Amino acid sequence: MTGSSAALSGASLSAEGVEADFCHDGDEAYEYLLQDIYDVCCLDRMLPHTDGLTLLRKARAAGVQTPVLMLTALSRIGDRVDGLDAGADDYLAKPFDMRELLARLRALARRPAPFSSHTTVRTGTLTLDLTQLTLQGPTGIVGLSRKECDLLETLMRHPGQLMGRSVLLGRVWGMDAPVEEGSLDSYIHFVRRRLKTVGAKETVSTVRGAGYRLEASSC
Missing domain, CATH: 3.40.50.2300 (Response regulator)
Structure with a gap:
């Protein structure tokens, strides 16, 4: 409302x-x-x-x-x-x-939820398979946990956009879930490792006190 x-x-x-x-x-x-x-x-x-x-x-x-x-x-x-x-x-x-x-x-x-045939999300050098829970990049493919996949999906659907901590917590854990703030930081760490594993040119940057952003690496 x-x-x-x-x-x-x-x-x-x-x-x-x-x-x-x-x-x-x-x-x-x-x-x-x-x-x-x-x-x-x-x-x-x-x-x-x-x-x-x-x-x-x-x-x-x-x-x-x-x-x-x-x-x-x-x-x-x-x-x-x-x-x-x-x-x-x-x-x-x-x-x-x-x-x-x-x-x-x-x-x-x-009303029935709209049917979506899209089971993958593509951003830059990354391909996220929402069904198989895998992330593919320039140098390989890696399996993900459900929460890692949900977190990456949210970031990849909004590349370059600051995603607030409350938005990410709500999207991955639910609005009323009893989750500690530090859990988000831990999963961001896991996601960064996955990106490195597949040789991604994208990185997750931190905006202190506000949230995170997926953006192309400057390297």
Whole structure:
């Protein structure tokens, strides 16, 4: 849930047995969506920092497939078309009845997940096989653990982009998993060893206190 309307409906969602995370600006919402762990997202069009349309376009371009219900006070046909073209699955104009909001959320959650035939991720000199849990580079191929694969997948899908620690922890271990911060650093160390083993030209750089980035080596 994003935006001011999210805070107003939190109690109603809880009463209906809906578990929700809340964020209050577009930048925070984008980090949440990148984790790709939600059944559905309610997205306010008017958000601070990054507006809902821009956020949604970025998320879809990054491969996020979470169903999105866009909420907005703008109800003209052109506004609805803009929202749907940006990647929204449904559109609800304010003011709305909470019963309709809940019904639309249930409808989106019932939709089958989109089928993807892509079992490999390719970035630069690297090929990651998500089914076989292997990483291939210029000089060889190496097996991975499930967490190593999930971590590499997240980094490889966003090359050159800073991935925050919270995003990586949520993507690999889950939002509410009881995991120590140091576990992420340990797995980054493992991933760096795998990259070296296959002769990759890519490296994982550290942005102290913020997160990690996969980027081409300067060597």
